[in-house]
Amino acid sequence: MTERPGGYALNAPQEASLPHRPGARGRGARSNITGRYEGVTHEAFDDGWTEADGEPPKLATTVLKDASRTIISTNQSPDISFDQSINPYRGCEHGCVYCYARPSHAYWGYSPGLDFESVIFAKPDGPALLEATFNKTVYQPKPILIGANTDAWQPLERERQHTRDILKVCARYRHPISVITKSALIRRDLDILAPMAADGLVKAAISVTTLDRRLARDLEPRAAAPHRRLETIRALKQAGIPVTVMMAPIIPALTDHEIEALLEAAAQAGADNAAYVLLRLPLEIRDLFREWLADKRPDAAGRVMSLIRQMRNGKDYDAQWATRGRGTGPYARLIASRFRKAITRFKLDAPRAVLDTSRFERPLGSAAQPSLFG
Template identity: 75%
Template structure:
């Protein structure tokens, strides 16, 4: 079994208490593993033991393509780029967690501490743009995992990708909950002046304590508001995404959160109801039991009311909104708050007419 710095094995259970600064409370084996391992307390551990630390390790992603495609009718784009697999932010609710199981790692603590990076991402994107048959279409950065997570400060993989978009005058949009995106305003601001970029900031809550518990290594709420302001002042149209809305936990903040985001410069708003597919269901239950035990029963009950009595329903059209009276109430409140806050601006329309390959760029010839 491979060891990580600090002595803990990869894809193996970690005894309680959970590591400091991490979101998941466990590291259960992925659903594709031949064996399943789970840590448990046999009564001999010290209940006051100091939580361990868990070092992040970085592995190379050897993918030979960089643009992923999807056919989901629930989202407004069919192409995306994710510069990292796994995410150090450690958001316990992250819908991308189950994807780590495909790589042979746990969607729990491994997801937030075993990160796959794509050092050749910029070169792969340039090669894609240079293909003779390439026609520009909307591309979203960070649709699965955050492209400006802490590792990006050192690796700068996302920054290099942005340089390619700017050089080819290719429109791009992004979503992040990291203030690090402001580092790249020297690239993004000129693109914004040419109408080539729009952004979204995920803002789950204004409550610092709740944010720290839910998203332990993501930017604090006030830093995300500062990020909205910085992007807006640079001319970048900004959408605030309240994602996820967790009934019984943060849904009471809808109006205040949208008002505050609008004051910071956001132009549009959207939301996604908490999704609990596959392993996320158990990870979130464990988190509730540890961090919000008094609210756990109510939160889970409300979620089931909005999912037809189930923990999760993946049906197109309703997976991000839910069904039933409580879901309808949240939708109505959100619509009213959006209108009152002036967050009902028009969706930015990307202009692909300016796309061009820089002079001297070698276009890959067709093999057929």
């Protein structure tokens, strides 16, 4: 039995009514649910100290080196708008309980629960790997999405700066990128992003789940507050960067009533267009989210899960292409209709920016572009 850095593992119950779990202070998941590939499951035992102390303990972040030999990931999903991406980190300190990337931590033998947000794999070799890729004579430039799986500007980035170093490589090679984040830290990198945007090489998406500060803190404990994300939209737009606001995910009975107000606020901040994704609960996320509801929103738990099933063909999740991000049924159609009307009302219907791949060039002195005087 292997001890997990940063906590214990838990095999979450499968019954409809889940017990209260205190989690760890400043974290999103309420447990360290056992990954689906583990041969042994674990159950947490409450010896009474947490209740006696009045609050759960803090959980430190463990950082491990990711020794991957490549930096660009590719996908062929028909309902995803990009086909290559870069994730400078695996795992994410933001701790968003609904994060669709959580199940990926199980591949590495860690829990999609608390491990996902406290055991982070960093990629210090990412910039060098990217430069080596760009220098291959067979490489054909096409837009890369930075932060597709886990947030590239999560708190760890403040000290590690792996994302910033990757941006520097993209700027030097004039390679087109799109970025997505819910962190205000991206504003630190406007000195790189703004000049790239002037050449049509950058577009951005900012995720705003809710305008409710308390709900945001419970759902996304270490992400930027809602008003900071709106300020970030404004800062990016003022820097000349096309900005999409992503209401992702929309959670029925928790955030769907905010559609109009959130889009209006984003439009006032300068967003060009908007998109949304309906809450997805694949694999371990289902039980993690149900634990979170039992702890943080017990009065709404039944209503939330009922509406989710109404939009997922009677199940907690339906992985069908094309509908997994939108759902089906009357309630899903109502959300889609409200979103479309709000986009029109608040003029969030500007055409999506098309990035320029023709400017890509290998700088003099690179492995694939020797100096004229060398």
